[in-house]
Amino acid sequence: MQPDQPVRTGRAKRLPRAVRERQIMDAAVDVFSRLGFHAASMDEISEVAGISKPMLYAYLGSKEELFATCIRREATVMMEAIANGIEPDQPPDVQLWSGLRAFFGFVGENRASWQVLHRQASSQGGPFAAELAEMRGRAVNLVAALLVHATKTQDVPSASEQEAESLAAALVGAGESLADWWLDHPDEPAGVVASRLMNLVWMGFGDLVQGNIWHPPSKRP
Template sequence: MDRVRNVTGKTKRLPRYVREQQMLDAAVQMFARRGYHAASMDEVAELAGVSKPMVYLYLGSKEELFLACIRREAGRLLDAFAGQVNQADAPDQQLWHALRAFFVLVAENRDSWRVLHQQAPAHGEPFAGEVAAMRTAIIAFAADLIDQNIRSRGVSEATEHDVSALAHALVGAGESLADWATEHPDEDPATTARRLMNFAWMGLDNLLHGSIWRP
C-alpha cells in the first residue's frame, strides 16, 4: 500500500514523511468529524489507505496520534498568523495580513480548527496544554502589535495590563469569529478578517458612525 509507480513503471516506497502526513490528514478528518473517543484507528488507517499496524508503527498509540495532529495543526496556525507579517509595515497592516492568513487557513482547513479549538481542549492534558501554548504565542504576537501602535502614537497612559487585556480580547474575538466562519462556508476569509479589523481596530463607536477601516 505504501508504494507508488514511477515513470519507468517500477514501484518505489513513499518517503516516511509523506506517508506520515497522509496519516495525519486522515486522523485530523476523523477526529474532527467523529470526536476523539469515537474515532478509531481502523477508520484512520482505512482513510489513509494503509494498514492499522503501519499507523501504530509510524505514529504510535491513539493518544500519540491525536497529540501529533494537534502539534502539526497548531504549528500551521502559528505560521499562518505570524509568517506573513512584514515588520516594516504599519501595525494595522501587520494585523490585517495576520488575520487574513489566519482566516484563510481556517476556511481551507475547517477540520483542523475543530480539532484545535473544539476537540483538544475538551479532553484535558496533554492535549489542552498544546493548544494553550499555541494560544499564548498568538496573544504575545497580538500584544506586540498593540504595544507598537500605542508607542507610535505617544500614548503614555497605557499600562502593560492594558496591552495584555486588549491582546486577550482580540485573540478571543478571533477565535469566536473563526468558530462562526467554520459554520458559514460561503463567507470569504478576507471579509471575515475585515470584519474583525473594523470591530477591533476601528472600535464599535467609529463603526456605528460609518468610519470604516479598509485594507
C-alpha cells in the same frame, strides 16, 4: 478535506515510511475533525489512511500520541502561515490587517485543521489543551507586542503589559471564535470575515454606528 480512499481490499502498496506517516496524519486530522477525539476510532483512521491498524501503532504510537502529534503539526503550520503573512515595518493597523487576513486565509483553506486544532483540542482536557494553550500564547504575544508598539507611537501613557496582554487575548479569542462561527457559515469569503473583525476591533461599535469605517491603505486618499 481528503477524498475518501476507495475501499481497500488486500495489501496496500509498499511506500517509504515518511510518505505513509504523512498519509496517516492527514487521515487522522480528517477523522478527528469530523468525529472528535473520543468518537474517532483507530480502525476508521487506518481505513481512511488506506492501511491496517498495526501500521498506525508501529508508526505513530497510541491514540493519544497520534492526536497530540496532529495538534502540534497543524499548530506549527498555521503559525508559520500567519507569521509569513504579516508585513513588518508597516503601521500597526496594517500589520493587524495582514495578520487577520493570513489567519482567516489559513482557516478557510484548512477547515479540518482548524477544527481539530481548536474545537477538539480545547474540549479535551489535559495535555492536549496545554499544547493548544502554548500556541495561543505565541499568538497573544504577537498581538500584544503590536499593541504596545502602537501605544508607544502615541503620546499617551503606554498601556501596561498586563492591559495589553489581556486585550490581545480578547482579540485572539475573538478571532478564534469568529473562525468557529465561520465554520458554520461557510458561504462568506475569507476577506469579508477578516474585514469585519478588523473593523470591530480597530474602530469599535461606537465608531461603526456613526458610519466611520476602517479602510486598507490602498483605498486611503
